[in-house]
Structure formats: C-alpha cells, structure tokens
Amino acid sequence: MIVGEQKPFEEIWEMIKDHRQLTVFGCNTCVAVCHQGGNKEAEILASLLRMKATQESIELDISDSGIERQCEHEFFDSKQDMLEKSEAVLSLACGIGVQFMAAKYPQTPVYPGLNTTFLGDVPAKGHYVEKCQACGDCVLGVTGGVCPVSRCCKRLFNGPCGGSSDGKCEISKELDCAWQLVVDRLEALGRLDDYEKVAPVKDWSKDRAGGPRSFKLEDF
C-alpha cells in the first residue's frame, strides 16, 4: 500500500492560514491504514487547525470530510457539493489523491497534508516498511522474493556490497542488508547456486527514468 506521513503542523498551518474557508479531506484507504490521512485523521487535524486559528485570532472556517479513495472519480459523487463550495482543500491523501483533486477542481487551491513516503507493508501494528519502488520490471522471481531496488540502499542487482555486516546495511545497524535476505532466502529455497547468475544491466526506461508511466485497458 501507499504509506504517507502527516506533514509538520506548522508547515500545514503556513500553507493554509491565509484562506477564510478550508475543507480538510481524508482519504480512507491506504493512508488511513497508516493512521495519517484517513477520515478520522482529517477530523482531528481540522480541530487542531480550528484551535490554532482561535489562538491566532484568525477568522477561518474549517470543515472536514473524506471519501474512500481520492484517486477515482466515482467516490467523489456524494461530496461534490461540499468540495465545489470549498475555498481551499487540505487533502490528506497521498500525492496521487492531491493531484486528482487538483485536476478535478481547477479553480480550487488544494494543499497536501501528507508527505507520501513509500510503498510498503505493515509487518507489525504501527510499523510500516518500504518494499517496492515501482521500477516497472519486477525481479522478485530471481531474488528469492526480496526486492533489491527498494531494500538495498545502492539498489544493487548483484549484491551484497562490501559493507554488509552481521546481516545489516552499511548505512545503519537498524537496516537489514537486502542481499543478506536474498542469500538467506535462496538458501532456504535450495537455490543458493542461483546467486552466481549475473543479473543483466537493468532497463530503467520502465522506471521513473523513462518519464511518467501509464497504461490503458482497451476493453474499457
């Protein structure tokens, strides 16, 4: 899922403080799972902003709401009126939702309430870890189900580098060495010999490097 973290409150305040009306709008799927941008978080953030406005003696009318997904038209139907009447929107969606909203309401300022941090999983409650960088050409079948692009800080395809120590990465003792994990996994699968297969030069044109990506289903 997409993981995001709420921006510092002061940064949010600086973005929105000159408006007279604001709608804080949650997105109740990915970023709700990480307790940063769901409808509940929108409600809490709206009340914090109201308090701040009172403290600063600024007249700012703040409402809050949310939908399931800010990245698809159909979910917006029930909130159309409210959003059309908003002077500005603080979206707690990921960067995708923020842009979708901005494109949908070309005259309305839309501000991001989150920093979209990564694509990750939830190994334990309240713990989120990056697992994918959407490089567009998945190699997990070769690397035993451990992604070298997102989990090796040098995204090595023929790792590990000389900095792998006691299973940890050279940049932090808190970070697992992805290639230690690859080797462990290949061994568990009885495929350690595959380690010696040289990974070819990567085609990064399928990655961000190739420009914004898209695809269309012809049947729709």
Place this chain on the structure above:
Amino acid sequence: MLTESKLEKVLKSGQFAVTSECGPPRSSDAQGIIKKGKMIMNHVDSINITDNQTSVTRLCSLAACVHLKQLGLDPVLQMVVRDRNRIALQSDLLGAASFGINNVLCLSGDHQSFGDSTEAQNVFDLDSMQLVQAVRYMRDEGKFLSGDEIKVPPRFFVGAAANPFADPFKIRVPRLAKKIACGAEFIQTQCIYNIPKFEKWMEGVRERGLHEKIYILAGITPMRSLGMAKYLRKAVPGMDVPEELIERLGGVEKNKQAAEGIKFAIETIQRLKEVEGVAGFHIMAIEWEEKVPEIVEESGLYPRPSLED
C-alpha cells in the same frame, strides 16, 4: 598483452605486483596528488586514484590520473557507480583511454550518507559487476552498452574489489566467481587484518581454481595508532580488526604505535607471500603515503621489476 597496462605486464610476468592508493585533494590544486605520486612512484607498479571516497567531494579521479600519467606513472582509475549513469561512465572511460589510462577498478562506492552530501541523489544505474561487464564489452566487442560501435575502443585492464570480511561469508567466494564471470582480471581486496579469515577465503578461492583465473592483490593498510584500529573496527562496516591487533597496538607506548602498525603490515605481507594465489599487494596507506617505500622495501618487494626488456 591485452592492454598497455604495466600492472598487467608485472602480474603476467609472475612476479608479485605492488599497487598503492592516493586520495585526490578537496581542491582544484593538484599539487598534493602530484607530490604523493612522486613520493611513491619508484616503489610501486601502479597507483590507484580513489573516486570521491567515502562520498566526500574531491578532485575527480580521472583528472588526478592524468596528472600521474604525466609523471610517467600507470595509474588505476577507480570508478564508482554511485554518481554517474552509463552515459557518463562510458564517456569517462573513453576520456581516460584518450589520456592513455590503462587500468580501471570498478566499484559500487560508499553510500552518500557517509560523506559531505547526505542530501544528494544517488545513481546506481549499473552496479559494480555490470560496470566490469561494460568495460570488457567496450574493449572486447568494441561496442557501447547500447550496441553502437566504438571506432577506437578503449583498452583497459579491468579490476574489481573483494571484501572477504563482509557478510554473508558463504557467498564471498561465489561473489568472486561472479566478478570473474563478468570479466574482472584483477582484484584488490579490503584491508586485511584478520589473516586466518583471509587465508580461509583464499582456501575457498583455490578449491574452485579461481586464483588461476584472476590476479588477487591483498589489501594492506598500516595502522597509525591504537585509535585508528579502534575506529576502523567500530565505525567501518565490513572491516575486520581482531582483538589481538588492538591488544598488540595497545601494548606499546603511544609514540611507538605507528612503528608497530608498520611492523604488522610488513609481517602480513611476508605471511601472505606464502599463500598460493596471492599475486601482489595493494598498499593503502591512508594519508600516510610517505610510509609506502619503507613498507615495500622491508617486505622484500623492492626494487620493482623493470619491464623495459
């Protein structure tokens, strides 16, 4: 000979090769690197020039190599894949070859979080093995990675690094095999302090006959002090400094620790000369280049072979 490299000639002659390493200055004044080169040039076959080592911005390796080349040296151009994509790497290889640089060492490079630009983007378009493949492809096929023809291909003697002390140990010999498969012709290892572990690695290398397919230069870095030994052990991942060495350095007076460090380096070379498959020594006296001649002489590696005849 595949190339004009002096290092290749020495290694192929069957004599121990000696290389050293110099770090370029953080300045546009190259006098420092020229001075270091002059200091050690008669005691080594080749000098590596590091490429923004530990991710600290410095005068570029290629320019520093050109300065050494002008002194009559045959430098090893170190290239990390951290800062340049395949366009820039191949371009710099052509540039280096145009100046008569004959050796290249292909490395990943330390992560930028260690250096002066922690907020920098990193590149890693290729990894170090893929760079080895690229250099060989350019030389042997006369082509760029794109498949386009190179009218006058660069002819490099191609090296890579090996760290027998990094984890997981069980893939350290397979990893060497992989670098050989990619086309690496010589190896310079991480600094060796844990000699038994290095010998164990070499045993694995010989079991697979890999020592007959690549020249292995054992990495030697003299300890200047007990503090340095403790720092390397604690702060440098993949560096194996055994307790015995710490005790040995700690057991002598502070002003004699440097001499003890040099003594250990010389003993290490003497012992590793006896290890089958060790083809030479890569002496990295970090900001202590003036000690290289002494180490080379005391280890019985001087004079260096003259290859004129």
